[in-house]
Amino acid sequence: MLLVSLLAPLITSEGLDSRIKPSSKKGASPPTKPSLWKTTEFKFYYLVFLVAVPLMFRAGLQASSLDNPNYTRYERLLSQGWLFGRKVDNSDSQYRFFRDNFVLLSTLMIAHTSIKRIMIYSTNISKLRFDLIFGLIFLVAAHGVNSMRILAHMLILYTLSHTLKNHRKIATISIWAYGISTLFINDNFRSYPFGSVCSLLSPLDNWYRGIIQRWDVFFNFTLLRVLSYNMDFLERWENFQTKKSPSYESKEAKSAIMLDERARLTAAHPIQDYSLMNYIGYVTYTPLFIAGPIITFNDYIYQSKHMLPSINFKFIFYYAVRFVIAILSMEFILHFLYVVAISKTKAWENDTPFQISMIGFFNLNIIWLKLLIPWRLFRLWALIDGIDTPENMIRCVDNNYSALAFWRAWHRSYNKWVVRYIYIPLGGSKNRILTSLAVFSFVAIWHDIQLKLLFWGWLIVLFLLPEIFATQFFSHYSNTIWYRHVCAIGAVFNIWVMMIANLFGFCLGSDGTKKLLGDMFCTVSGVGFVILASASLFVGVQVMFEVREEEKRHGIVLKC
Template identity: 55%
Template sequence: MPLPSQLTHALRFFSLPNLDSRLSAPTSNPTKLQQIQSKAGVNRWTTLEFKFYWICFLIVVPYMYYCAIDLSSETNVDNYPRFSRLLTQGWMFGRKVDNSDSQYRFFRDNFPLLSVLMFAHVGLRKGVKCLIPNLTRKTFDFWFGLVFLVAVHGVNSFKVLFHVMIMFAIARLFQTKYKIAVLLLWSYGITTLFLNDRYRNIKLAEVVHPALSFLDPGFKGIVSRWDVFYNFTLLRSLSFNLDFLNRTDEIKMAESKKDEELKSPTPNNSNSTASLNDFSQKLILEERDRMNASLDITTYSLINYFSYLTYAPLFIAGPVLTFNDFHIQSFMPLPSINLQRTALYAARFLFCVLVMEFLLHFIYVVAISKTHAWINSTPFQISMIGLFNLNIIWLKLLIPWRFFRLWALLDGIDPPENMIRCMDNNYSALSFWKGWHRSFNKWVVKYVYIPLGGQGNRLLASLAVFTFVAVWHDIELKLLIWGWLVVLFIMPEYFLSSYFRKYHSQNWWYRHLCAIGGVLNVWLMMIANLYGFCLGNDGTKALLYEMFCTSSGLSYFLVANFALFIAVQVMFELREDEKRRGIDVKC
């Protein structure tokens, strides 16, 4: 039995396949589809247990919003005067707006300009194509990208070009020494993050030549903090050069194998190479094949390098698309790109913008966190400050990412969707990181996790991944601690889930035991992220003290565990319902 009809209609707009075709059921592979569906459990939506859960949702969720709105109102006499200075006049129902987050404020304030730029870029490409039919997409991307780079970063563009050209040179100079080249690329790439953090305002005349002193006081571009957006350029630069080195090494190994076969010929009746057309058709449909494609070595040219690095829709904040995938899509647009899907994606983007505007106009938790305005707050109130803060962080990342992905879709490129789960719809730390910044997750899996051994060396590979992720985000000690905490919290889940998986199909209590584990995971993920991104050291200490050192806090902790247990059970069933429809995204 499917979901209740009214809920089905409400959720259809938010379905995973409508978000990204990569998340669709494998209808072209009946065997795989049947395998996924066979793993799904019985439908529980209409059972007495889940009817009770729905009643709890109808009571608890509105009360959570009421608490957060009450904390943000002028009636909160202990704290409102402390954070009200960060509020500005809004446009929704005469309310003030909390526009104090500098990262989202940049996007929110420049949204009209970005929208004009998006339609201008897409329209210009179509116009130029009509006037110059023989102009290749790569050539257009190369010249538009260079102009776009200067417009965004001004004279600081030279600093970006300096770094990426050094990385290009490293890959070329050491291409015959694969391990050395990879080590040097990673070493220099990570070093640039530290250099940019410390010397982002250094003058060109000081590091290049005094003759360039006339450039230093010049136009700094729309975004003067070039080092912030350089981080995404670094990912693309590493992708291009590592893909080049992997292909070079692949050719070297193939030539060596060919030499051995010539020395000791053996009969081989199989046809190991498919035609170019067959291979290309496969690449269009399979993302993994596009990422690991064996492209012609001449593909890794300087013009393709810059057309990829400076591709306007994905330049500022991604999503991250590997070079091989980007190059293939540039010549062979995916069948997933069509007007209906793009229009639906645009509608979902606008819906998320309106949700964010509602939160910023009614729930001022960002300003509260910045000013530590939680005097005399109960453990429940502090936890709501943290929870809604995490939701706003999720939205402030999701909205720009979806805008830039929408821009790419309109331009004929389909990058991965970065956020496929609501932040509140996660019970597993392992699964959470597969659905949060998904394109970055795919990137680190390909270029960091797998090269370091993957599942065969899980602890070391995970430590390397989250250390790099922390440093990549910001050169800050608390983010390094956050990264190591994430690994620490992931390990118990991995070992316990591996041990208890054998009871999956035999015992009625397995689902409830997993829900208890899910509750523990939620607490651990909340604490790690509250410490790293929201409340900081003081706020996290205040929350933990109030929860475990006061009677009211202990009472709240018990009730919160019960509520989280219910929430995790609903999360389980949502995923089981997806499997019944043939969708298994493993997060």
């Protein structure tokens, strides 16, 4: 039992995020079913796992083997590694940037948190004011003279909200219109000469460009914080004018209860807190500036004044251990499975359908890890600094069977942001199709200004419809014996669709996906692979179902 209690924070969802906890409300937990872990059915499933998982790694290793005839085609993309004398696949540009600058980021994290604690302890400076000063310094260091472009967008949006604050609808439309237009402006004019705007500004074109010259890529995260501040301000101003909601500080004078996340999102801060200084300090908050996770303005202000119970040594220590485990997992994969390099060079000639599918499968896991690791570093940085943001990845990429639930667990802080500022204001579940179209249209544009991504966003909604309708239809039979198995069959189909879509878009491309599908359905061995793979997925889905049912038994309902 002692070992279980020690390991629990490393394997449970509650150990990832303090927001994940059993509901304290009576009757809030849904009814649960008896455990299946010790049944004969699940003992068979464990046997399948013991056979299938090693075979999956074996197929990936065979495709990456020095003895594979395709090895010479991608060997040039490999670098000298540090594990067991093997080379490492460091060919993914996004993760390579993080991996090569990991020491620099870690040093900055230690320096920032140390300086902040010393300054707050030895002077009268507040956390909010320190965040403002350090944030502006970091902004200039990161983006150089291009920081002026970011500050210009920030000031324009701030001016819009404060000028039109008495006309909330007009202000909201104006802010969203300009906010979205900044993505197009940056895409077309990210390196537009200052001298072309005004001849007096021409010397700026030769100034320092920063460590991260592609400022427009990282501005997308800045935009989310900018919009959060302005939407929170307009909501607070309207309540302040109508006196609907008194300051939460007056409530806390009567009660010492710490606000939960939902209450912090709409916390009625004193109107003076929505100042220009706090706005800039929030938007440029160093630990979260580069890529998040996203925390709303209201939540940031509250946590800057009140230390949450989750900010304690035990929680932060276990979170740091999970972060280290994630890095080591990525390193092992990159040293033994050269799937990124294989995908870049399309070096899968004469590989079996199983091997090609594993090239794609481990590619998806690398994509998941290359996003998870930076997000966890930045969240760890914020935790050490006293700010608890939502965890971005609460499910392993392999632990998903629902497209709808997948989007709730993938980039979770962004999902929460979208729900608060787009989905709910537009009607939420009362108008699910139209609100989903609006959400995924914004998500597509936010990721990149490309028409194909906009179509991708609309297709996502189209793919979600069958799942939504099927879930509603079959939910009436949830107490029948066959319900779980029918759901598992539907989930297997869902997984195939999601995997093929992601393999096409992010891993194998059109050529690799066509070859994979051709080998799968036009050869005897391929058809056999599809049948066995589908049966294995069916087993995996049953375990996924039971994992979520076990969470419900402990009062945890993640909806993903």
